[in-house]
Amino acid sequence: MAMADPHSDSANDPREISSAAVMVRCIAASLIAMFVLGIALGFSGAVAERGEAPGPTGIAIFAVATIGGIAALVWLLLPLRYRRQRAAPSVRRSQRIFLISAALGAVTGLLAYFFSNPRHATTGAENFLLNPSPAVALLLIGALAVGMVLTVMWMVTIDEHERKAYDFGSNLAIHTYLMLGASWWIAARAELVPAVDGPLLFALVVCTWLAGWLWRRYR
Amino acid sequence: MNNKLKVLRAMHDWSQADLAERLDVSRQAVNAIETGKHDPSLPLAFRIARLFNLPIEEIFDDGHG
Numbered sequence: 001m002a003m004a005d006p007h008s009d010s011a012n013d014p015r016e017i018s019s020a021a022v023m024v025r026c027i028a029a030s031l032i033a034m035f036v037l038g039i040a041l042g043f044s045g046a047v048a049e050r051g052e053a054p055g056p057t058g059i060a061i062f063a064v065a066t067i068g069g070i071a072a073l074v075w076l077l078l079p080l081r082y083r084r085q086r087a088a089p090s091v092r093r094s095q096r097i098f099l100i101s102a103a104l105g106a107v108t109g110l111l112a113y114f115f116s117n118p119r120h121a122t123t124g125a126e127n128f129l130l131n132p133s134p135a136v137a138l139l140l141i142g143a144l145a146v147g148m149v150l151t152v153m154w155m156v157t158i159d160e161h162e163r164k165a166y167d168f169g170s171n172l173a174i175h176t177y178l179m180l181g182a183s184w185w186i187a188a189r190a191e192l193v194p195a196v197d198g199p200l201l202f203a204l205v206v207c208t209w210l211a212g213w214l215w216r217r218y219r
Numbered sequence: 220m221n222n223k224l225k226v227l228r229a230m231h232d233w234s235q236a237d238l239a240e241r242l243d244v245s246r247q248a249v250n251a252i253e254t255g256k257h258d259p260s261l262p263l264a265f266r267i268a269r270l271f272n273l274p275i276e277e278i279f280d281d282g283h284g
């Protein structure tokens with residue numbers, strides 16, 4: 001019987017990339033895509049506001065930023081074709097649900113942006129998150145409800161190692177919320193700091209959850 | 220908990236992905252068990268034992284045996 005190097009991880013193709021690298025590349029690509037979209041929106045908004053064509057410097061900056069962003073996206077996403085294709089059936093199912101959730105988030109974000117109430121329009125984020133119209137609010141709440149169903153489906157699909165990592169992250173997050181929320185509230189009552197910023201607290205809790213989950217999964 | 224999973228896998232010339240597919244878990248799960256960062260549940264330990272056709276205690280050792 002042939003003996004393989006026990007430290008080896010089936011790297012038949014040296015270009016093959018791990019699932020951690022796939023995730024990092026996808027996150028980085030999402031950030032760059034948002035950056036490029038932001039530049040395009042800012043550029044078109046500035047043109048509409050001034051009512052005149054942009055000068056050569058403006059066009060050059062826009063072109064360099066857009067081409068650079070797209071080139072970075074291609075550089076990040078092209079190696080994904082070498083990702084490991086083989087996975088256990090339950091892992092493939094959970095990955096499929098994860099991708100559907102990500103697509104739901106992206107489509108909802110775009111829909112919310114485009115159907116936002118133009119009366120409040122300053123930037124897209126301020127518009128649909130801080131001053132949503134009733135229709136946009138219902139769209140976001142509906143997407144959150146569907147997202148919760150997908151999360152439950154995902155949780156019954158993942159293996160025990162993933163579940164432990166996810167539970168560790170959620171445990172860390174609830175303790176962060178309890179500690180940070182209570183301390184901030186008390187400090188604000190004592191006029192040591194400004195009042196509790198709900199969205200910021202929410203973002204910190206989500207980041208803690210994500211950090212704990214990923215650390216436990218890939219450590 | 221110590222285990223012989225890496226050695227048994229190598230004896231069968233399986234990669235972590237091969238073993239993960241046979242156990243219906245992720246490759247990260249196999250890696251975590253092999254490196255002692257995750258102790259498998261009883262059902263998974265039984266699946267591993269059946270796969271290698273060995274008693275559980277021949278694969279896993281809690282250091283008190």
